[in-house]
Amino acid sequence: MTSLIPLIPLLPFAGFVVNSTMGKRLPKSISGGLASLVMVVSFLISAYLVWQLAQLAPEQRLMTSTLYRWIASGEFTLDVTFLIDPLSAVMLLVITGIGSLIHIYSTAYMHDEIDSEFARYFSYLNLFAAFMLVLVLGSSFPVLFVGWEGVGLCSYLLIGFWFKRKSAADAGKKAFVVNRIGDYAFLLGMFALFAMFGTLEVRGVAAQVAAMPPEAGFGLLSLATLLLFIGATGKSAQIPLYVWLPDAMEGPTPVSALIHAATMVTAGVYMIGRNAVLFSHTPHTLTIVAIIGAATALMAGTIGLVQNDIKRVLAYSTVSQLGLMFLAMGVGAFGAGIFHLYTHAFFKACLFLGSGAVIHALHGEQDIRNMGGLKKYLPVTYWTFVIGSLALAGVPLLAGFFSKDELLFETFAGGHQILWGIGALASLLTAVYMGRLVFLTFHGERRHDAPAAADAHGHGAHDAHGSASAKAAADKHGDHGHGAPHDAPPAMAIALVVLALGSVFAGYIGVPAGLGGHNELGAWLAPSFAAPVEAGAVAEAGAARAEAAAEAAEEHEAGEIALERTLMGVSSAIAVGGLLVAWFIWIQRREIADQMARSFAPIHKLLLNKYYVDELYDATVVTPIQAVSREGLWRGVDIGVIDGAVNGVASIVDAGSMVLRRLQTGSVRAYAGSLFIGVVLMLGYYLWR
């Protein structure tokens, strides 16, 4: 049974191998079909294994499969081991399940590409999934890191998929470089852990840490976890390394869905969840995590309010939601964070694929100012998009409500009222910008031209490229003409409907006690966040812990449920209120939005330009590095030192030869004379020494 585990990442990898080597000669139906098939099979295997896992007692839910010994150096050994526990089970289902839907959707979305490009796209997509699965299955830091780097590589390849467009190539590079910065910190964190514990097994580290008291000051352990967290900010797009994610829009839309929902950005949250024991022993790092998460949630939410590119709004919404997940992680509510990750995967994939369907229908148009009134042309897309938006906004009884509510409740109950306030504000912003997005895209009159072309240019190069690609796509779709936009083709519609259903029902595995439910997911995940126990002590410890938990639960229950219900009311009010505000502004009184933009012009401009963070990084990091590279490394080291050394040796030899060649007179008698003198000297030396 455990021998099936390696198949989960290997199947997508096999798909990658086939598509990357033979893909050029395969028709689209085979290359796309194969890529989707391996994902579906991988999903079925995962589901089977998770079902098997669920049969075990909660304390024993652990399956491992050791492939081979990777490193054996003196006392230190490291095996390549895959591990399924409740946490990686959730991640496996999200990655393979939503990944499969995105693959299926892509077969329709990418159909305009030529065969070889189509195969290249699917080979990258499969490789992405394979690396992400390695990441969540790895039982030790180095194996996790292999997946961690692999998804970074694949995001580069996929974001820059249309590499002939400069903006796409630049976005790919940006994603890769920003991720590398985080990866470097992650590596350092890994080294620090190894120096402290002498092992790189996640569970081994957790077992040793569990015996230690939480670190009171900011010591080595805190530093190590902080470094790991910096790695997470790179992968999961948090302040200060979030800048790559909004630019990742340059890739094909399903790739955005894959990066934002199923893979990549969830890696950082997962990594913290995986090391829950370690992180809970470093309260200072956790505080930093929570503050960064809350700040990111708020900042990205405000930017999302004013963006005009449909995918860009969603991108900032992802950054904002990830901020909320980190907020949960930071207050120690690991289960709530993973719960939000899981529900978010459904509705964010649904929204991105929906936006892809809109863009597909409008031949590449991405500016929501040029949309409107699409409701009647794209019924499937419209309804699934609305469901996704409502779920994301946190409207009661949809998936996002349960997870966001749980997350905010845990924050408040943990005594972090200010952070809760920020989180609630970010949720309000979420509701408003999602309302704006839906109303501007699907409701009102059909608009064709951006209200002010100059504005679009002032806003950055990306919109400009958007219209360029719109033209290109329109040419490709020439036979469709400019008639009514057509709704999503079947392969896309299926994925949208399934994800919309998920957005409705996914939350019901974590119904809070306040609504008379029981948080199944929280209980399921709990063993993953606790320190590993010795095999013999498992049953005892399990019983003891269950008892303790039950007692604690009873004590707190009455007060907590009241609090939870109050907070639930608040967040429902926030979600509905936000949507109403959006409805009032963008449906009833469109002029209010323009008036507000005018009266708060400086703020509006600040938000439209994303707080000028890109410009700031450009001025403080990119330009200096380029200057140092050009003047110091290129002109100084490369031309000066390296070329100088080579050319210098050559000139020394040249100068020496100029002197020595004087001896070569060409006169036979001079040669004979030197020969004679030489012989005499040698003989003289031996005779008279």
Next chain:
Amino acid sequence: MIPLSHYLVVSALLFAIGSAGVFLRKNLITILLSVEIMLNAVNLSFVAFGRFNGTVDGQIITFFVMTVAAAEAAVGLALVIALFRGRESLNPDAFTSLKW
């Protein structure tokens, strides 16, 4: 009986005369002749040593040297003729083109 040292002195004198001729004369044919004198100086000392030691080794080597000298004279004269055809001169200082 004439002692060995007398032979060796004669041999050394012949060798000195020969090498002086090689270095000082400016005619290629004279230089070749001087080389022959040097070879014969060496031959004389070989034969003298052989006689003095009561072995035939010195005489055998002398035969070899005479054979090689004959070959050398043939090749050397051929070269001199070829050089003379090229430059109309027998002065070794005229042949300095073999330099950088």
